[in-house]
Amino acid sequence: MSKKKLKDFFKQSISSHIKANSGQDVSQATEAEVWAALSRAIIEHVADNWAETKKAYDKTRQEHYLSAEFLVGRSTLNNLVNLDIYDEAKDALKDLGFDLTSILEEENDAALGNGGLGRLAACFMDSSATLDMPVTGYGILYRHGLFKQVFDNGYQVETPDVWMEDDFAPVVPHRDEKQRIELATGDVYAVPYDLPITGYHTDNVNTLRLWKAEPLTPFDIHDFNAGNFQEALEEKNQAEDIWRVLYPNDTTHEGKVLRLKQQYFFASASVKDIIRRHKENHGDLRTFAEFNSLQLNDTHPVIAIPELIRLFMEEGIEFDEASEIAKATFAYTNHTVLAEALEKWDINIVKELIPNVYSVIEKIDAKFRAELAEIDAHPGKIEYMSMIHDGQVHMAWLASYVSYSINGVAQLHTDILRKDTLHDWEDIYPGKINNKTNGVTPRRWLRNTNPELSALITKLLGNEDWVKHADKLEELLPFADDKKVLKQFLDVKKIKKQQLADMVETSLGIKVDVDAQFDIMIKRLHEYKRQLLDAFYILDLYYRIKENPQEDWTPRVFFFGAKAASGYVRAKTIIKFINEIAELINNDSDVNNIIKVVFVENYNVSKAEVLFPAADLSEQISMAGKEASGTGNMKFMMNGALTIGTLDGANVEINGQVGDENMFLFGAKEEEIVEILPSYDPKVPYEKTPGLKRVVDTLIDGTFSDDNQGLFQDLYNSLMVGDWDQADQYYVLGDFASYREAKDRAAVEFNDKETWARKAWINISKSGVFSSDRTIREYVEDIWKIEETKI
Numbered sequence: 001m002s003k004k005k006l007k008d009f010f011k012q013s014i015s016s017h018i019k020a021n022s023g024q025d026v027s028q029a030t031e032a033e034v035w036a037a038l039s040r041a042i043i044e045h046v047a048d049n050w051a052e053t054k055k056a057y058d059k060t061r062q063e064h065y066l067s068a069e070f071l072v073g074r075s076t077l078n079n080l081v082n083l084d085i086y087d088e089a090k091d092a093l094k095d096l097g098f099d100l101t102s103i104l105e106e107e108n109d110a111a112l113g114n115g116g117l118g119r120l121a122a123c124f125m126d127s128s129a130t131l132d133m134p135v136t137g138y139g140i141l142y143r144h145g146l147f148k149q150v151f152d153n154g155y156q157v158e159t160p161d162v163w164m165e166d167d168f169a170p171v172v173p174h175r176d177e178k179q180r181i182e183l184a185t186g187d188v189y190a191v192p193y194d195l196p197i198t199g200y201h202t203d204n205v206n207t208l209r210l211w212k213a214e215p216l217t218p219f220d221i222h223d224f225n226a227g228n229f230q231e232a233l234e235e236k237n238q239a240e241d242i243w244r245v246l247y248p249n250d251t252t253h254e255g256k257v258l259r260l261k262q263q264y265f266f267a268s269a270s271v272k273d274i275i276r277r278h279k280e281n282h283g284d285l286r287t288f289a290e291f292n293s294l295q296l297n298d299t300h301p302v303i304a305i306p307e308l309i310r311l312f313m314e315e316g317i318e319f320d321e322a323s324e325i326a327k328a329t330f331a332y333t334n335h336t337v338l339a340e341a342l343e344k345w346d347i348n349i350v351k352e353l354i355p356n357v358y359s360v361i362e363k364i365d366a367k368f369r370a371e372l373a374e375i376d377a378h379p380g381k382i383e384y385m386s387m388i389h390d391g392q393v394h395m396a397w398l399a400s401y402v403s404y405s406i407n408g409v410a411q412l413h414t415d416i417l418r419k420d421t422l423h424d425w426e427d428i429y430p431g432k433i434n435n436k437t438n439g440v441t442p443r444r445w446l447r448n449t450n451p452e453l454s455a456l457i458t459k460l461l462g463n464e465d466w467v468k469h470a471d472k473l474e475e476l477l478p479f480a481d482d483k484k485v486l487k488q489f490l491d492v493k494k495i496k497k498q499q500l501a502d503m504v505e506t507s508l509g510i511k512v513d514v515d516a517q518f519d520i521m522i523k524r525l526h527e528y529k530r531q532l533l534d535a536f537y538i539l540d541l542y543y544r545i546k547e548n549p550q551e552d553w554t555p556r557v558f559f560f561g562a563k564a565a566s567g568y569v570r571a572k573t574i575i576k577f578i579n580e581i582a583e584l585i586n587n588d589s590d591v592n593n594i595i596k597v598v599f600v601e602n603y604n605v606s607k608a609e610v611l612f613p614a615a616d617l618s619e620q621i622s623m624a625g626k627e628a629s630g631t632g633n634m635k636f637m638m639n640g641a642l643t644i645g646t647l648d649g650a651n652v653e654i655n656g657q658v659g660d661e662n663m664f665l666f667g668a669k670e671e672e673i674v675e676i677l678p679s680y681d682p683k684v685p686y687e688k689t690p691g692l693k694r695v696v697d698t699l700i701d702g703t704f705s706d707d708n709q710g711l712f713q714d715l716y717n718s719l720m721v722g723d724w725d726q727a728d729q730y731y732v733l734g735d736f737a738s739y740r741e742a743k744d745r746a747a748v749e750f751n752d753k754e755t756w757a758r759k760a761w762i763n764i765s766k767s768g769v770f771s772s773d774r775t776i777r778e779y780v781e782d783i784w785k786i787e788e789t790k791i
């Protein structure tokens with residue numbers, strides 16, 4: 001279509017969607033209505049290709065990506081750029097009297113995920129579509145996504161995320177493809193809502209299928225007629241509970257019945273949908289594994305395994321054959337080695353909610369035990385590895401047994417799976433465990449959030465091919481010695497820092513200096529990620545500046561963004577502690593022209609899009625061995641920030657790309673931690689490291705107030721009291737000296753702008769391998785065995 005025709009199409013389509021929805025002329029519409037109409041116009045624009053893509057995929061082997069979370073964020077800008085219709089949409093809106101940029105601000109984030117795991121799934125959707133791969137995502141259309149965070153006197157308060165009313169314009173329902181879900185508490189329907197997933201500069205349009213629950217009947221007419229209005233709506237309420245809200249836990253497992261209900265609900269709906277499609281397209285259920293593979297994003301969808309076997313048995317296939325098909329169908333991704341995240345369900349919960357599924361799990365368990373006895377495995381080992389033991393169903397073991405592939409998400413993480421978490425599985429099924437280092441989509445995280453840097457890259461490389469072939473970023477490397485280019489990079493960085501500064505001033509009323517070093521730590525709040533280490537550093541720096549105001553201190557702004565799970569008291573205490581530090585520093589005129597602390601409220605994907613491009617220094621400071629991969633580390637790198645980090649997760653691979661000289665490594669290594677911890681006494685660094693005692697003691701000496709709730713005392717105790725496996729489990733005090741040395745060095749080096757820019761440029765040039773396109777290609781080649789299917 002010509003540019004003129006496209007623009008006319010958008011004008012016409014937006015106008016008529018507004019008329020149809022509100023009975024009004026576009027000139028009367030609100031910006032929110034225009035955004036919704038634009039979303040519908042985009043769907044109209046891709047509709048034919050979308051249908052054709054589905055048809056093409058139905059003829060071939062397909063991958064189905066099951067995930068309880070898809071942290072999509074906003075879609076519209078991404079779609080306009082991918083479809084190469086940004087200018088036409090902008091011009092169309094201009095003619096209609098609207099400004100595209102402010103229309104795009106109307107879109108609420110789809111916060112259907114907690115953090116890294118959910119955002120990874122969203123990046124995978126983008127890459128699969130861009131690579132024309134037959135991949136469909138399946139999840140839940142949560143009515144309320146991750147809670148909205150507000151600060152009240154420095155404390156985190158959670159409020160519901162109201163991101164959609166009764167409908168959400170970018171998704172389309174397919175009521176004809178609804179599924180009936182069998183629950184002991186009463187059956188419900190699962191109705192699919194499809195979000196189109198556009199790829200960058202391709203015609204293929206993939207699908208993210210999100211399920212909503214509905215009652216079988218809208219209300220009970222007999223109860224209603226009898227005047228029992230509550231009872232009349234009971235079934236409806238039960239169904240709505242299922243998709244009401246995303247559980248706010250990141251890397252911790254809570255054995256709540258409703259959560260199992262959610263998991264079973266979307267797993268069952270997805271499996272039924274996939275089986276239906278397979279039957280329609282290929283007839284014979286016995287060819288299922290030839291045409292379908294299901295990737296389980298952590299253990300959250302693992303209940304799909306017994307469900308698939310159960311459904312096959314209902315179709316007359318014997319258990320043994322059905323389980324062999326399942327073994328050729330499922331693949332499992334593990335995202336953590338933290339024990340508290342490995343999902344286990346009390347037998348009674350599973351039995352009561354889904355008795356027929358439970359009896360299949362028992363069969364799988366028996367088959368596994370028999371297979372292990374066959375190879376003379378030690379009885380103790382069999383017991384430990386079995387899916388059912390100690391009164392619980394062990395989801396990770398169920399996944400590990402049945403899946404034909406188990407993958408970790410960064411090399412170090414996979415190594416730890418092999419040697420620790422899953423070492424028994426590695427012994428018995430050598431080769432099953434494999435690595436797929438995470439990646440992030442360069443469309444959202446570079447091209448769209450940093451158009452200024454993208455324009456510079458495109459100018460230097462001569463075209464935009466790098467957006468689809470991120471390995472081409474390596475061709476930027478020679479410019480690391482080009483002073484003019486480095487100057488241009490610094491100019492871009494300043495623009496991005498100004499944009500963040502503006503956001504912070506508008507939303508929090510804090511003014512920051514864009515020439516200061518922007519030091520940013522954004523991720524979920526968790527003890528293992530060690531926001532506390534950063535906080536102690538800042539507080540120590542504050543005291544050092546107070547003592548020596550005349551020294552040549554590098555101006556710095558320390559940014560945080562983090563949500564804590566609502567029930568995770570200690571994490572919430574750390575938020576309060578950082579906010580107390582911010583109060584102290586930002587209001588002290590002796591220091592606030594040198595350093596400031598900004599805790600960005602309600603950190604989410606849209607705020608991340610402003611934060612990543614503005615960073616000079618990227619904080620990746622987890623205790624070595626704990627962060628499976630990290631993906632924020634990759635987004636910072638792509639945008640030209642230097643990493644300060646431990647050798648953990650994908651930091652190890654970032655280090656492999658850029659070398660020691662282009663990042664700031666510190667802290668104990670994983671193999672050292674293993675040696676140190678058994679005899680570790682945090683009181684030793686506490687006493688010995690100059691300055692450390694002073695900052696740790698602020699938790700108990702009245703420097704800060706937690707309104708006498710004992711929260712800071714508990715945090716202090718978590719560091720200082722108890723045996724080695726209790727006191728300072730995450731080695732905050734142990735790594736403090738090394739962290740301070742590295743961060744002081746990063747501050748000094750920042751003063752040499754050109755050297756800093758050169759290092760940042762090397763980081764950008766070497767970031768191509770962290771494109772999720774690379775990751776998806778590896779899944780495709782090694783696990784999924786699917787083929788590019790271009791329409």
Ligand code: GPW
Nearest residue numbers: 115116117251298335336341628629630
């Ligand atoms: F516990 N991750 C996450 F493993 O964001 F399931 N939520 C989770 O519930 C889990 C893991 C789970 C993260 C990892 O912490 C992070 O290191 C990794 O980069 C990310 O998943 C994507 O693999």
